[in-house]
Amino acid sequence: MSMPPTPSMPASPPARSGRPDPYDRTRSSRGSESAFGPRLHSALQARGPLCVGIDPHPGLLGQWGLSDDADGLDRFATAVVTALAGEVAVLKPQSAFFERHGAAGIGVLERTIAGARAAGALVILDAKRGDLGSTVQGYADAYLRPGAPLAADALTVNAYLGFGSLRPFLDAAAGSGAGVFVVTLTSNPEGAEVQRAVTSSGRTVAGTLLAAVADHNASDPATGRRALGSVGAVVGATLDHAGEDLDCGGPLLVPGLGTQGGTAADVRRLFPGLLDRVVPSVSRSVLAAGPSAAALRAAALHQRDELLSALAAG
Amino acid sequence: MSMPPTPSMPASPPARSGRPDPYDRTRSSRGSESAFGPRLHSALQARGPLCVGIDPHPGLLGQWGLSDDADGLDRFATAVVTALAGEVAVLKPQSAFFERHGAAGIGVLERTIAGARAAGALVILDAKRGDLGSTVQGYADAYLRPGAPLAADALTVNAYLGFGSLRPFLDAAAGSGAGVFVVTLTSNPEGAEVQRAVTSSGRTVAGTLLAAVADHNASDPATGRRALGSVGAVVGATLDHAGEDLDCGGPLLVPGLGTQGGTAADVRRLFPGLLDRVVPSVSRSVLAAGPSAAALRAAALHQRDELLSALAAG
Numbered sequence: 001m002s003m004p005p006t007p008s009m010p011a012s013p014p015a016r017s018g019r020p021d022p023y024d025r026t027r028s029s030r031g032s033e034s035a036f037g038p039r040l041h042s043a044l045q046a047r048g049p050l051c052v053g054i055d056p057h058p059g060l061l062g063q064w065g066l067s068d069d070a071d072g073l074d075r076f077a078t079a080v081v082t083a084l085a086g087e088v089a090v091l092k093p094q095s096a097f098f099e100r101h102g103a104a105g106i107g108v109l110e111r112t113i114a115g116a117r118a119a120g121a122l123v124i125l126d127a128k129r130g131d132l133g134s135t136v137q138g139y140a141d142a143y144l145r146p147g148a149p150l151a152a153d154a155l156t157v158n159a160y161l162g163f164g165s166l167r168p169f170l171d172a173a174a175g176s177g178a179g180v181f182v183v184t185l186t187s188n189p190e191g192a193e194v195q196r197a198v199t200s201s202g203r204t205v206a207g208t209l210l211a212a213v214a215d216h217n218a219s220d221p222a223t224g225r226r227a228l229g230s231v232g233a234v235v236g237a238t239l240d241h242a243g244e245d246l247d248c249g250g251p252l253l254v255p256g257l258g259t260q261g262g263t264a265a266d267v268r269r270l271f272p273g274l275l276d277r278v279v280p281s282v283s284r285s286v287l288a289a290g291p292s293a294a295a296l297r298a299a300a301l302h303q304r305d306e307l308l309s310a311l312a313a314g
Numbered sequence: 315m316s317m318p319p320t321p322s323m324p325a326s327p328p329a330r331s332g333r334p335d336p337y338d339r340t341r342s343s344r345g346s347e348s349a350f351g352p353r354l355h356s357a358l359q360a361r362g363p364l365c366v367g368i369d370p371h372p373g374l375l376g377q378w379g380l381s382d383d384a385d386g387l388d389r390f391a392t393a394v395v396t397a398l399a400g401e402v403a404v405l406k407p408q409s410a411f412f413e414r415h416g417a418a419g420i421g422v423l424e425r426t427i428a429g430a431r432a433a434g435a436l437v438i439l440d441a442k443r444g445d446l447g448s449t450v451q452g453y454a455d456a457y458l459r460p461g462a463p464l465a466a467d468a469l470t471v472n473a474y475l476g477f478g479s480l481r482p483f484l485d486a487a488a489g490s491g492a493g494v495f496v497v498t499l500t501s502n503p504e505g506a507e508v509q510r511a512v513t514s515s516g517r518t519v520a521g522t523l524l525a526a527v528a529d530h531n532a533s534d535p536a537t538g539r540r541a542l543g544s545v546g547a548v549v550g551a552t553l554d555h556a557g558e559d560l561d562c563g564g565p566l567l568v569p570g571l572g573t574q575g576g577t578a579a580d581v582r583r584l585f586p587g588l589l590d591r592v593v594p595s596v597s598r599s600v601l602a603a604g605p606s607a608a609a610l611r612a613a614a615l616h617q618r619d620e621l622l623s624a625l626a627a628g
Contacts, residue, residue: 057448058455096445096452102463103421110416128445130472131410132502134371135440138410141372149416158444160474160497164504183474188446190478197511197519205511205519 036154036179037217037228040251043089043122044279049311050304051090051124053255053283054080054112056097060284064291070104073097076291077112083293084286084300085119092253092281095127110149122153124253124279128183130158132165140172144180154179156234156253160194163212170216170231179230181253184209185244187236187262196243207244209233217249228277235270237262237280242270252278258285258303264310275311350468350493351531351542354565357403357436358593363625364618365404365438367569367597368394368426370411374598378605384418387411390605391426397607398600398614399433406567406595409441424463436467438567438593442497444472446479454486458494468493470548470567474508477526484530484545493544495567498523499558501550501576510557521558523547531563542591549584551576551594556584566592572599572617578624589625 056076058068064079066072077093085091093116098109116123129139142148143155157169159182166182173180184206185195195206203211210233217229229250235242237256246252252271256262257280264280271278282303289299370390372382378393380386391407399405407430412423430437443453456462457469471483473496480496487494498520499509509520517525524547531543543564549556551570560566566585570576571594578594585592596617603613 055448057452059448094449094452096443096449096456099456099464100452100462102424102456103417104463106420107417126449128443128472129410130474131442132500134369134373135408135410138371138408138414142410142413142416148414149418150413158442158472158474160444160472160505160508161500161502162504162507162509164507165500165502186446186475186479188475188479190476191474193476193478193513193522194474194508194511194519195476197508197513199507199511205508208507 034177035227036173036177036230037250039153039177040090040122040179040279041228041277044276047087047089048304048308049278049280050088050300050307051092051253051279051281052080052084052088052286052300053126053281054091054093054097055283055287056094058100060287063288066291070101070108073101073105074108074111077108078115079291079293080287080296081112081115081119081121083290083296085116085121087297088121088300088304090124090279090281091116091121092124092126092255094283095125106150113150113152117153124154124156124179124181125150125152126156126255128156128158129169130161130165132161133168136165137168137172140168144169144172144176144178146176152178154181154232156181156183158183159209163209173230174220177230179232179251181232181234181251182209182213183234184213185233185235185239185242187238187256187260191236204244210244210246210248213248213250214245232277232279237266237270239270246271246274250277253281254278255281255283257307258282259288260284264307267307268310278311280307280311348491349541350487350491350544351564353467353491354404354436354493354593355542355591358590361401361403362618362622363592363594364402364614364621365406365567365593365595366394366398366402366600366614367440367595368405368407368411369597369601370408372414374601377602380605384415384422387415387419388422388425391422392429393605393607394601394610395426395429395433395435397604397610399430399435401611402435402614402618404438404593404595405430405435406438406440406569408597409439420464427464427466431467438468438470438493438495439464439466440470440569442470442472444475444479446475447482450479451482451486454482458483458486458490458492460490466492468495468546470495470497472497473523477523487544488534491544493546493565495546495548495565496523496527497548498527499547499549499553499556501552501570501574505550518558524558524560524562527562527564528559546591546593551580551584553584560585560588564591567595568592569595569597571621572596573602574598578621581621582624592625594621594625 546564
């Protein structure tokens with residue numbers, strides 16, 4: 001795989017809209033610069049509203065002319081980090097595609113996370129972990145503890161065992177300046193079976209989780225009322241409708257843009273009044289441009305600028 | 315850590331009750347010896363109804379006098395496999411406690427799974443994975459594909475994204491003779507928020523998932539109507555009541571026994587008529603007996619015999 005020389009890229013993205021910045025940390029009496037919410041907000045302001053997924057599935061490795069093994073995975077991830085970690089606000093490795101290759105794949109994941117963070121990107125590890133008690137503490141140790149081999153800036157988590165089961169994630173995040181994204185509403189039709197089921201409180205499961213996230217953020221002394229919370233939600237971009245109050249006080253990670261069908265218009269439609277806390281995530285429509293670093297950057301910056309226009313106009 | 319010599323152990327566990335064996339593979343016209351359900355049934359018959367969790371959390375490593383790093387993890391897991399993989403039907407490594415140690419920990423997990431299977435135990439990897447589409451396929455490749463570095467006999471999975479999202483797991487399992495355990499009802503009080511929510515069909519989320527598992531097993535040509543299905547459910551042992559039809563046609567993995575509060579009496583109470591498909595899982599009450607191999611074996615066989623009596627009497 002040949003990598004063309006790095007082209008000259010703009011040092012900073014275009015400024016976002018001129019509206020007052022509701023999450024300006026200088027306005028928060030209790031905001032902590034090291035908390036995830038404010039860090040994410042700053043990154044989105046500085047680099048524009050884009051998360052690029054690192055999803056090295058076998059088809060994509062093949063498209064890039066790489067072998068479906070840990071070596072191919074390493075080349076793929078290194079190319080993405082080299083091309084994008086200095087440019088985009090957030091990179092989101094998908095753990096499954098590293099786990100496919102066993103310990104060698106996890107070694108690549110360690111280097112991918114560390115390399116991306118060292119180059120200035122925030123890393124949300126998409127692993128959707130969830131369990132109970134000491135096991136959740138184990139996952140929190142693995143991904144949210146500073147100095148851990150796989151320490152990321154944030155982790156996606158699964159609340160099938162109840163929002164309360166996530167407590168060790170929330171505590172670890174609060175203690176280390178990390179973030180947590182709770183999967184709430186996904187775009188696949190079969191997701192509604194669980195996510196739209198009605199709890200004893202009369203709300204849906206997704207609505208209950210979103211409200212719990214909001215309560216958590218409202219009570220988090222590290223962010224306070226005016227700063228972006230450090231616990232967010234994952235909400236699919238291709239939902240017909242949200243049907244829930246998405247104002248959870250934290251960021252909204254929105255996968256499914258690009259090849260998966262979601263558009264900037266969907267983001268505007270689904271998140272009115274919340275566009276400044278949306279983290280739109282694209283994967284294949286950027287990754288398919290590789291392995292050329294210039295082409296990866298061009299694809300990412302094109303997506304970013306399109307989202308920047310669409311979200312700023314909201 | 316010193317390991318005492320292996321004591322002489324009974325070559326085979328006591329026979330279970332004299333009732334006709336409803337899952338005898340010779341009675342199934344379409345049963346496949348390589349399908350997980352029949353393999354699990356044979357293992358439970360031959361070795362008794364016990365799964366031991368391999369949960370090397372930091373507190374337990376400390377109790378064993380081991381360091382909280384990949385070397386301590388390796389010593390712990392090796393000791394458990396050496397002591398128990400030739401004796402108990404099922405071993406269940408908890409992935410979180412290996413992930414804590416990054417790639418080195420996953421290397422230990424590879425050796426743990428392979429070593430346990432080579433010694434004759436079935437391995438259910440407790441990882442509770444769940445996602446969508448190609449990502450679920452990635453997890454299926456990682457854990458259910460023969461020859462993968464982390465290939466196990468079965469995997470626990472999470473259906474927050476709907477039973478339909480699990481399709482790649484089910485297909486992979488059917489193709490490779492592996493098993494899948496869908497988390498349905500957990501013992502923690504906060505689990506009810508999601509698991510007891512009511513879907514549009516009027517059933518609970520857990521009931522909907524259990525019915526979907528039953529439908530899947532009923533239509534699986536590899537197991538057929540008379541063999542134990544290869545897709546099971548995870549149901550906590552310390553539930554006040556199940557409140558659902560647990561007859562899903564597959565095995566019921568029941569964690570929470572022993573130190574976590576569940577007893578053989580709970581198993582009898584919660585699973586009437588289904589005791590021959592229950593896989594009771596203990597962790598700390600066995601693991602706390604280590605690092606002595608003899609003590610680990612004695613603790614495991616004590617648990618097994620207690621369960622054998624309780625379940626056979628049902």
